[in-house]
Amino acid sequence: MNSQYSQTSRPSPLTRWAVLLFVSMAMFGNYYIFDALSPVVDLLQSDLGFTYKQIGWLWSAYNVAAVCILLVGGYIIDRFGTKKAITFFAAVCLAAAALRAATPHFEVMLAGQILLGLGAEPLIVAATATLAKWFRGKELSFAFGLNLSISRLGSASADWSTSFASPLYTNWQDPLWLATAVAGISVTAAILYWITENRVERGNYQLGEADAPDKLDVKSMFSFSASYWYIVALCVVFYATVFPFRSFAIDYFQQAHGLTREAAGLLSSMLPVAAIVATPLFGLWVDRVGKRSLFMAAGSLVMLPLFLMVTYLPPGPMVTIGLPFIGFDQAPLTLFIVMLMLGGVFSLIPAVMWPSVAYIVSEKRLGSAYALMTFCQQIGWAAVPLVVGFLNDKYLAGPSNIDGYIPSMWFYTCLAALGLVFSFKLWQTERGPGSHGLETITTKSQL
Numbered sequence: 369m370n371s372q373y374s375q376t377s378r379p380s381p382l383t384r385w386a387v388l389l390f391v392s393m394a395m396f397g398n399y400y401i402f403d404a405l406s407p408v409v410d411l412l413q414s415d416l417g418f419t420y421k422q423i424g425w426l427w428s429a430y431n432v433a434a435v436c437i438l439l440v441g442g443y444i445i446d447r448f449g450t451k452k453a454i455t456f457f458a459a460v461c462l463a464a465a466a467l468r469a470a471t472p473h474f475e476v477m478l479a480g481q482i483l484l485g486l487g488a489e490p491l492i493v494a495a496t497a498t499l500a501k502w503f504r505g506k507e508l509s510f511a512f513g514l515n516l517s518i519s520r521l522g523s524a525s526a527d528w529s530t531s532f533a534s535p536l537y538t539n540w541q542d543p544l545w546l547a548t549a550v551a552g553i554s555v556t557a558a559i560l561y562w563i564t565e566n567r568v569e570r571g572n573y574q575l576g577e578a579d580a581p582d583k584l585d586v587k588s589m590f591s592f593s594a595s596y597w598y599i600v601a602l603c604v605v606f607y608a609t610v611f612p613f614r615s616f617a618i619d620y621f622q623q624a625h626g627l628t629r630e631a632a633g634l635l636s637s638m639l640p641v642a643a644i645v646a647t648p649l650f651g652l653w654v655d656r657v658g659k660r661s662l663f664m665a666a667g668s669l670v671m672l673p674l675f676l677m678v679t680y681l682p683p684g685p686m687v688t689i690g691l692p693f694i695g696f697d698q699a700p701l702t703l704f705i706v707m708l709m710l711g712g713v714f715s716l717i718p719a720v721m722w723p724s725v726a727y728i729v730s731e732k733r734l735g736s737a738y739a740l741m742t743f744c745q746q747i748g749w750a751a752v753p754l755v756v757g758f759l760n761d762k763y764l765a766g767p768s769n770i771d772g773y774i775p776s777m778w779f780y781t782c783l784a785a786l787g788l789v790f791s792f793k794l795w796q797t798e799r800g801p802g803s804h805g806l807e808t809i810t811t812k813s814q815l
């Protein structure tokens with residue numbers, strides 16, 4: 369791969385890290401906009417009379433749109449290049465955020481979420497392609513880890529907005545306008561990346577081409593190995609559990625556990641906060657020791673009891689949670705521990721799972737492999753909020769009937785159990801003759 373680059377004419381490391389910063393800022397905005405809906409769930413209900421089912425639809429609309437665009441997103445990125453694609457998709461996200469904030473009508477908000485799905489997921493794909501282009505043969509995994517950390521900071525900031533922007537939470541609309549402003553950061557960062565890459569191109573530096581990263585190759589998609597499909601299956605159930613749980617978490621902590629919005633936001637932010645710190649560290653660790661499928665199985669095992677723990681365990685004493693500059697509040701110890709554990713799993717599994725595909729699939733099919741994996745992920749992730757919204761409505765979940773949340777917690781647990789089965793099957797396969805080296809390949813073994 370390095371042969372693609374002319375070593376004498378490569379851009380400086382400073383330029384590379386500047387590109388990482390700009391692309392990561394674009395991702396920061398992307399993740400913030402998506403997560404900004406969670407802290408206003410109760411306001412959408414009280415101010416606008418939305419049901420849980422409608423709110424479930426708002427999230428699922430994002431995924432349905434993403435599924436559709438993923439079929440052509442790779443082509444758009446390849447055809448127009450990453451700098452134009454990132455800027456274009458960031459602008460789509462900005463328009464989506466504005467549309468979502470503009471009117472109290474459910475249909476308009478739904479259109480905003482659809483537009484967000486059309487912009488946000490291809491932006492993530494384009495960002496991955498950019499990192500591959502700029503960091504291949506260099507610090508690629510580390511760059512991915514840092515990129516994911518900054519993205520998660522976007523998610524955490526949306527949760528923290530319940531504290532640092534608490535005056536906005538007197539109505540459903542102002543927090544969504546704040547998200548629109550953050551989308552402006554994404555567009556600005558994308559333009560800065562465009563300018564940087566233009567300068568590099570004018571300076572006759574060579575970047576090499578990224579692989580076509582996420583173009584869906586229908587013909588070859590069914591010929592991947594069993595290990596690949598176990599990873600895809602784990603990816604589907606893992607994200608179909610964690611992302612919807614996160615989407616409903618702030619409201620759930622408020623309604624079922626009586627927390628203030630600030631405390632619920634802080635508690636929910638434990639998930640991305642843990643991931644910000646731990647994701648690159650887990651990546652470095654796994655690179656050193658291998659044992660990737662074992663790590664995935666261990667993560668799935670830790671996740672299994674967590675939703676039942678928040679449901680059935682006594683809340684325990686109130687403890688102070690929070691961060692300097694963001695704020696502090698009180699939350700039950702049990703919830704705090706569960707969120708930290710979930711944060712650990714949310715760091716471990718993505719840090720191991722996505723790079724593992726690169727060991728299983730040949731480089732020239734990596735784009736199709738990631739596209740297919742993301743495509744399947746979106747379908748699972750689209751379906752679950754609908755089911756959870758349906759269960760919460762059916763069992764009349766709310767502050768006066770907190771048992772109404774139990775069915776959805778069991779539903780998450782069943783998904784987590786499936787994740788454990790798939791990761792265990794992967795571990796079995798990778799310890800046998802069908803192994804791809806997930807357990808054995810380490811940075812040392814590749815020297």
Ligand SMILES: C[C@H](NC(=O)[C@@H](N)CCCCN)C(=O)O
Nearest residue numbers: 398399402489492607718722742
């Ligand atoms: C790396 C992975 N990203 C995804 O799964 C994206 N397809 C969706 C992210 C949506 C967050 N707004 C991750 O974040 O773990």
